[in-house]
Amino acid sequence: MAERKNFSRYSMRCGLLLHAKEGAQRISELNLPEMDSRYLVLTGGDLPGTNSIEFLGRTMPIIAKETITYPDQIILALFAPDYESAALMMRRIGVSTEPLEDGVDNTTLPDSLEYSWGEMDSNEDGRYTVKETDFSMTRLARHNRRLYTVTAWMDGAMMHIEAPSQWTELIRNTVERATGYPKRNISIHLSPFTAKHDEFLIDPAVLAAIAASAAIKTGMPCEIRSEGFFSRPAVNVHRRVLLDEESRPVYETAEMTVDQGAFAFAPEEYQRQAMTGLIPPYPLKGFRATVRITSSPFQPASFCGSLGYSEALASTEYHISRLAETAGTTPHLYRLAIEKEKRKFTDYIPGFELSGIKARTEDVAERSSYDRKWSANVFQREEFGLLGYIKGIGIASGAGISGFSTTLAKESGFSAMMTFTQKKNVTINTSAINHQGTMRIWKKRISDRLTPGRPEGVLFLDPGPDTLDSGPDVLSRLVSSFTLQMESAAKRLSVLKESEKLPVSLKFDAENASYPCEFENTGCGAVVCEIRIDRATMIPSVSGVWASFSFPTIMDRVPLENSLRRTIMMTLQENGMNIPLSFHISIDIKEEGTDDTIASVHQLARGLTLGALSNALSQAAGNRISSLPISAEELNTAFGEDR
Amino acid sequence: MKIDCTIDGKTLTLSLNSDKPLSLILRENMGDDGAVNHCNGEMCGLCTVLVDGKAMLSCLVPAFEIRGKTVVTFDSFRKTRNMKDIEKAYEAAGRFPCSECYASRSLIFESLIEEGITDEEEILKELSIVRCPCMDPEDAISIVRKGIEIRRKRNVRRTQLA
Numbered sequence: 001m002a003e004r005k006n007f008s009r010y011s012m013r014c015g016l017l018l019h020a021k022e023g024a025q026r027i028s029e030l031n032l033p034e035m036d037s038r039y040l041v042l043t044g045g046d047l048p049g050t051n052s053i054e055f056l057g058r059t060m061p062i063i064a065k066e067t068i069t070y071p072d073q074i075i076l077a078l079f080a081p082d083y084e085s086a087a088l089m090m091r092r093i094g095v096s097t098e099p100l101e102d103g104v105d106n107t108t109l110p111d112s113l114e115y116s117w118g119e120m121d122s123n124e125d126g127r128y129t130v131k132e133t134d135f136s137m138t139r140l141a142r143h144n145r146r147l148y149t150v151t152a153w154m155d156g157a158m159m160h161i162e163a164p165s166q167w168t169e170l171i172r173n174t175v176e177r178a179t180g181y182p183k184r185n186i187s188i189h190l191s192p193f194t195a196k197h198d199e200f201l202i203d204p205a206v207l208a209a210i211a212a213s214a215a216i217k218t219g220m221p222c223e224i225r226s227e228g229f230f231s232r233p234a235v236n237v238h239r240r241v242l243l244d245e246e247s248r249p250v251y252e253t254a255e256m257t258v259d260q261g262a263f264a265f266a267p268e269e270y271q272r273q274a275m276t277g278l279i280p281p282y283p284l285k286g287f288r289a290t291v292r293i294t295s296s297p298f299q300p301a302s303f304c305g306s307l308g309y310s311e312a313l314a315s316t317e318y319h320i321s322r323l324a325e326t327a328g329t330t331p332h333l334y335r336l337a338i339e340k341e342k343r344k345f346t347d348y349i350p351g352f353e354l355s356g357i358k359a360r361t362e363d364v365a366e367r368s369s370y371d372r373k374w375s376a377n378v379f380q381r382e383e384f385g386l387l388g389y390i391k392g393i394g395i396a397s398g399a400g401i402s403g404f405s406t407t408l409a410k411e412s413g414f415s416a417m418m419t420f421t422q423k424k425n426v427t428i429n430t431s432a433i434n435h436q437g438t439m440r441i442w443k444k445r446i447s448d449r450l451t452p453g454r455p456e457g458v459l460f461l462d463p464g465p466d467t468l469d470s471g472p473d474v475l476s477r478l479v480s481s482f483t484l485q486m487e488s489a490a491k492r493l494s495v496l497k498e499s500e501k502l503p504v505s506l507k508f509d510a511e512n513a514s515y516p517c518e519f520e521n522t523g524c525g526a527v528v529c530e531i532r533i534d535r536a537t538m539i540p541s542v543s544g545v546w547a548s549f550s551f552p553t554i555m556d557r558v559p560l561e562n563s564l565r566r567t568i569m570m571t572l573q574e575n576g577m578n579i580p581l582s583f584h585i586s587i588d589i590k591e592e593g594t595d596d597t598i599a600s601v602h603q604l605a606r607g608l609t610l611g612a613l614s615n616a617l618s619q620a621a622g623n624r625i626s627s628l629p630i631s632a633e634e635l636n637t638a639f640g641e642d643r
Numbered sequence: 644m645k646i647d648c649t650i651d652g653k654t655l656t657l658s659l660n661s662d663k664p665l666s667l668i669l670r671e672n673m674g675d676d677g678a679v680n681h682c683n684g685e686m687c688g689l690c691t692v693l694v695d696g697k698a699m700l701s702c703l704v705p706a707f708e709i710r711g712k713t714v715v716t717f718d719s720f721r722k723t724r725n726m727k728d729i730e731k732a733y734e735a736a737g738r739f740p741c742s743e744c745y746a747s748r749s750l751i752f753e754s755l756i757e758e759g760i761t762d763e764e765e766i767l768k769e770l771s772i773v774r775c776p777c778m779d780p781e782d783a784i785s786i787v788r789k790g791i792e793i794r795r796k797r798n799v800r801r802t803q804l805a
Contacts, residue, residue, distance in 0.1 A: 083671060084660075145687035146743075147670075147680055194743035562739050562777075569776040581767050584781045 012153075013040065013079040015214060015224035016086045018093060023070040023262065023297035024100045030076075031094035039089060040079040040218055047213050049180040053205055055170065056412070058108075060263040060300065062178060062206050067100060070262035070299050072141075072229060077210045079222055109264055109293050113271035115279075115347065118286030121242060121251050128242035128250060133322045135239075135315035135614065136627035139259065140232035140574070141299045148193065148228060150204055152211035153221035159186045159212055163204040164193030169431045169469035170205045178209035179216055184465035186212075196570065197230035198303040201472055202265070232574075233301035234259040237278070237315035247327035248338050251286040254278045256312060258293050263300040267293040270308040272405045272518050276348040277312025277607065280320070281357070281398070282338045309401055309600070310607035317396035317611030321618065330374045331395055331615065332365045348518045349401065356592070360526040360548040361397040367586060368528040368546040370395055377619055390533045391543070394615025397526035400604035401519040403481035404471075409511030414471035416482075418446075418489045419505040420497045425457045426450050426490075432470040432482065432510070441555050442486060449490040450497070470510045481511045525549035525604055527568070529612035531577065533620050538636040540617070541578040545609070550590040551601075560601065561589060567605040575613060576629035648709045651719035657706070665701035665709055666690040669716060679716060688773035691747035692716050698754035700772060717746035725753055728797060732756075732790035738782040744775035748783075756790040 032041060044051050044065030052059045064073045075095060080086035123130065150163040152175075159181050165171055168188045176183040193200050207224050214222040235258050242251040256274055260267060271291040278289045291308075324334035336358070345351030365371060373393045380391065416430035426446055443458040451457035461467070470482070489508040496504045512520075530543040545568055554560055565585050573579060610628065617625050624638035644661045647654070650673060657672060666681040669692070680689035681702050690701040693715040694708075701714075720726055729752050733739050740748040751769055760766060766787050767780050 083667075145680070145682040145685050146689065147682070192742075194741065196743065558737055558739070561737075562741070565738075565779065566741050566777040569779065573776040579776065579779070581763070581780045584779050 010081075012221040012223060013081065013214060013218050014083045014086055015077050015079040015211065015222060016083065016090055017077050017210075017224070017226055018075045018090060018095070020064060020068040020071055020073045020075055020097070022097070023068060023073070025068040025097035026100050027064070027066055027068065027075070027095060028098050029094070029096040031096075033089065033092040035089065038081050040214055042077040042079070042210060042213055042217075043075075047178050047209070048216065050177045052177065053170075053174045053202065053209070054177065055202060056266045056269070058263065058265060058267075062174075062209050068097060070297050072299055073262075074206070074210075077214065077224065079214050079218065079224075083225065109295060110267050110271065112290050112292040113268075113275055114288070114290050115275055116286075116288040117346075118251075118284065120253070120286045120288060123242050128244060129247070129326070130240065131243055131323060131326055132238070132240045133319045134626065135235075135237040135318045137232070137235040137311060138627050138629070139234040139261075139298060140230075140629065142230070144197065144199060144228040144230055146228040147225060148200075148204075149191075149223050149225045150207040150211050151221060151223040152208060152215040154215055154219070157185050159215070160189060161186065161208045161212060162189040162191055163208050164191045164200050165204040166195060166198065166201045167205070167431075167472035168463055169467070170202070170472070171208045174205040174209045175212045179212050181212065181216070188463045197232075199228045199230045201302065203228065229299065230302045231261055231299040233261065235311045235315075237312070239315075239319050241319075241323065243323070243326065247323065249280070249282060249284055249323060252280065252284050253287075254289040256289070256291045256315070258291070258308065259296050259298075260293055261296060261298045261300040264293055264295060265300060266307065269405060269408050272348065272407060273306075273401070274308030274312040276401055276519050277309045277316060279346055279348060280316050281343050281354060282320075282335075283340050283344060306603050306606055310603050310610060313398050313607035314396065314610035314614060317398065317608070318614045318618070321394065321615040330371045332361060332370055332374075335361065335397075346517065349399070349521055350517050352399070352521050356550050357397050357399060357524045357526065360524055360550055361395070363588060364397075364526040364528050364546050364548040365395065367548075367588075368393070368530070368544070370528050373530065374619070389535050390620045391530065392533075392616040392618070392620025393528065393530045394612040394617070394619060395526065395528050396608045396611030396615065398524065398604070398608060398611075399521040400523040400525070400600050402522045402600065404511050405518040406512070406515045407518060409481075409509060412471060412511075414510035415468050415507055416470045416486070416510055417468055417505055417507045418486070418493055419503050420450060420493050422502045424451065425459060426493075427459045427461055428486075429461050429466065429468050430470040430510075431463060431467050432473055437556075437559065442483065445483070445487055446490045449487070449494050468507075485509060485512060523549065523551040523601070523604060525608055527605075527608040527612040529572075529609065529616045531613070531616045531620055533635060538632040538639065539578050540576065540620075540630055540632070540635060541580050542572055542583055543580075544583070545572070545585045545612075547585060547605075547608075548588045548590075549604075550592055552592045554589065554591045557589065561587060563601055564589070564605050567602045568609045571606050571609040572613065574629065575610070576631050577613065644707070646706055646710050648711065649713045651714070651716055659706055661705065661707040663706045665692065665704040665706065665714065667702075668706060669701060686772065686774065688775065689744060689747050691750045691772070693720065693750055693754065696754065696757060698751040698769070698772075717750055720750060720753065724797075725757075725794075728756065728793045729753060729790055731793050732786045735789045735793070736782060736786045738778060738786065741775060741777035744773050744777060747773050748775075748778070752787060752790055755787050756794050759791055761788060761791065
């Protein structure tokens, strides 16, 4: 990768952003103080090109022009000789706004996604027992307290951008749109970053467009600083199920509503992933599911480690536990009673054997004494008046899915190219080169096939004008489908290099576009979560988490285990749980020994933790708590109503 | 005001506002954007540095506080032998902090190991300044204890050689 040019901080401009305080407003007046030539203000109308960012077919303004759609939207950028001067000058800028009476509706939303099989029964004769459940997750929107900078500078005809990014091609495209600067002359330098909630997917491209515009206008290197932001979408899943006399589900409907905020990003992909999680693992005569995306004047949702699958999987697991309550048995035993050996083949997920998931569930239930604790808690609930606490235990199990959907793979055409050179080296042209650990694994795997014993012979080309767009790096996509695609290309290239004249190149899709279903299942797991609500403080704490996972091939066990632990801990904290000092996660990972690689580890671990946590909360607090995250205040109010 | 201090082994005389936070001095005056965060005192814990060997949140340390003191950031600490001990402790425990809090946690571990603190509550109290949920308390305690053991062994070897 090209080195960053070493320029003095005294010969550059430092930029800060002015954000809106409220959404659905009109900018009525913008008062700028007198500034000398060392300062530069950029508003929506000052960008030389198009004031918008395009992302998977959707667009969003970079800087608000006349209307403010959501809180924290960028109103203007101010560049000064240093950050202190910029901050002082920013205080003197006055913005007057007035509320929009009709609100704003800038986003086009896709139609509801529907999927069904079998004829639904209206239950007119009352043959079946009706059970309805609701699973909700409220919106979370906050700064992640992490400052990051994006720098743009020009060197001759080249525009250089240094940014932390999960999708370098998005930066190049956005800068080209915003500045009119040809994409061939834009060079990206990646700076290190960690993105817990995929907050470095869109924001760096927005900042890069602003910094590049300022660099063109001032003719000096421009740096812009901002705080990372993430917003989790609001999710509601309503299910209605008809149960036979043995409390087995026969017909079921599921309706999922997702509020993605002011602008919908990849809503179609969100619908497909959510639908995959909504389809239950147990057999049904009739099933109908709908996923609807809505918008509201709030911050656009970032992926937050999931594109809908985790939330939908958690809602299914929550639903199964509520059905078990109706049947009067533990969710673990209820699952064994209603599930068959194999899952139904659907358009979204293949009909794989459930023995792996059942083995994981058995393992985790045994280690945590789940059935005993579940029964004890049921009896104990009535004794709450005597005890100083209430306890709950929840279980969730399921399969992981691989990367992005087949439909997205076909539509987007994300690709990469592998070349076997005359010097018997392998070069790879891809925009996805931001994880050193992943690249090490790729090098080793490709080298095994093409340059045995010489991983240094596998080279990733520096990002340049001819770099191929391999898509965004979210949902662990790069260690799932892409690895398989790369291995398959290496296999084909190993044959071609013997028969064709060197150099020989092979262009391949970054995602597998020929799966029979939207997703493949890779790996599975089960999680048990035990919680305790202190009666005096009403603080919900996690007493223990037991997890068991099974993956096809494990390349490096320690980072995988650390990654799973992190996801579980993060999910618990994100949803309002207190982590006591004695807390420990008991985790067990099995290797299946097949050729597939691990996929979307975070999505699976997050979904299962969410499911187990909501089940534990439901057992502890009954139906008083309707959504995650939970707080001591909410619990206090909920229990206070009973007193 | 003029402040004399040592940052990452360099003896400097800085001319800046007396209340400028150390985190911003490191980011803006020293150009250390990567390892040091600035959360404006929101206790993210990701701006930890060693001031005279003690782990501190640099966004809460005003410029006048570092007068005559030695500041070590992770950027220079990562190249030291003490960091090797901490890496060995991570390996021995089989747990690593995530890449976001790696720098901060490593500096706090160094502070604890150097002081030889083994008390569980004290360790967790010190570590609570990092809010990142990537590591459970039991693992953190085991890393500190392993680190102290490794450091002692190294010091004993050094004494014997001398």
